[in-house]
Amino acid sequence: MSEYYLSILHGALLTVAASIASLCVSTVLGLLGATAKLSSKRPLVWVATLYTTVIRGIPELVLMLLVFYGAAIGLNSLFEAMGSDFVLDLNPFVAGVATLGFIYGAYMTETFRAAILAIPRGQMEAAWAFGMSPLQTFLRITLPQMVRYALPGYTNNWLVLIKATALVSLIGLHDMTYLAKQASAATRQPFAFLLFAAALYLVFTSMSLWVLKRLNARYSLGTEKVQL
Numbered sequence: 001m002s003e004y005y006l007s008i009l010h011g012a013l014l015t016v017a018a019s020i021a022s023l024c025v026s027t028v029l030g031l032l033g034a035t036a037k038l039s040s041k042r043p044l045v046w047v048a049t050l051y052t053t054v055i056r057g058i059p060e061l062v063l064m065l066l067v068f069y070g071a072a073i074g075l076n077s078l079f080e081a082m083g084s085d086f087v088l089d090l091n092p093f094v095a096g097v098a099t100l101g102f103i104y105g106a107y108m109t110e111t112f113r114a115a116i117l118a119i120p121r122g123q124m125e126a127a128w129a130f131g132m133s134p135l136q137t138f139l140r141i142t143l144p145q146m147v148r149y150a151l152p153g154y155t156n157n158w159l160v161l162i163k164a165t166a167l168v169s170l171i172g173l174h175d176m177t178y179l180a181k182q183a184s185a186a187t188r189q190p191f192a193f194l195l196f197a198a199a200l201y202l203v204f205t206s207m208s209l210w211v212l213k214r215l216n217a218r219y220s221l222g223t224e225k226v227q228l
Contacts (some may be wrong), residue, residue: 004183005196011176012200018096018175019162019204025101026161030108035111048109055106060164063103068095068171096168111153116142116164119147148219155212159205166201176200 036048055063072090079086119142127137169178180197184190 004179004187004193006199008176008179008183008193008196009120011174011179011206014093015162015165015175015177015200016204018093018165018168018173021097022100022104022161022165023158025097026104026157029101029105030082030112030212033105033109033172034112034116037109038116048228052106052109055103059101060100061167061170062127063095064099064167067099067102068092071095092168092171092173095171096165096173100161100164104157107157107160108154111150111157112146114153115146115149119145148216151212151216151219153185155209155216158208158212162208163201 033048033051036044037052039045039048068090072088075088079088123141123145124137127141131207132140165175166177169175169181172178176197180193181190183193187193
């Protein structure tokens with residue numbers, strides 16, 4: 001029995017890696033999406049709005065299966081039509097991270113957009129009046145203040161994302177959910193192994209909440225009474 005628990009612990013490392021990688025992808029997409037939605041250029045606004053509307057309206061599992069199976073089939077058909085013998089074999093880890101990052105990038109877009117709108121526009125206009133470029137204004141004025149407003153929503157998105165990594169087990173990634181199901185089938189004791197996996201998820205989310213709560217308190221200093 002102990003070897004099954006050890007294998008699930010090894011799978012937990014893969015779960016954490018997939019979660020962090022997906023978070024990085026979603027954060028980048030969220031910043032780009034928020035910038036596009038707040039842009040004065042209508043095509044960018046339309047694209048970002050379409051992205052957030054469509055992605056938030058489709059279940060994660062459907063999108064993951066579409067990317068893992070549909071994208072591979074579509075690209076291989078395209079290569080074949082171009083006369084190439086190249087066959088794309090999509091890695092489950094890459095597919096899972098790309099899909100989760102793409103999905104939660106839509107949620108991060110709305111989180112970051114709301115955080116940016118919470119900052120008085122006069123501060124950015126003052127920075128431009130002092131000759132700062134848009135990039136300098138974002139890094140020096142917008143970003144430090146945006147973090148405080150974005151952290152509550154960012155925390156919620158992260159907690160949902162780390163639990164959604166359980167879906168990557170359906171495309172063959174040997175994360176802790178996949179290994180827990182394998183151990184359950186081999187020993188016919190699903191309760192023990194699935195409960196162990198659930199406990200690990202609870203540990204990850206609890207640790208995340210503690211860290212992000214401390215971070216939120218740090219960025220809220222001077223603005224409200226906080227308890228460290």
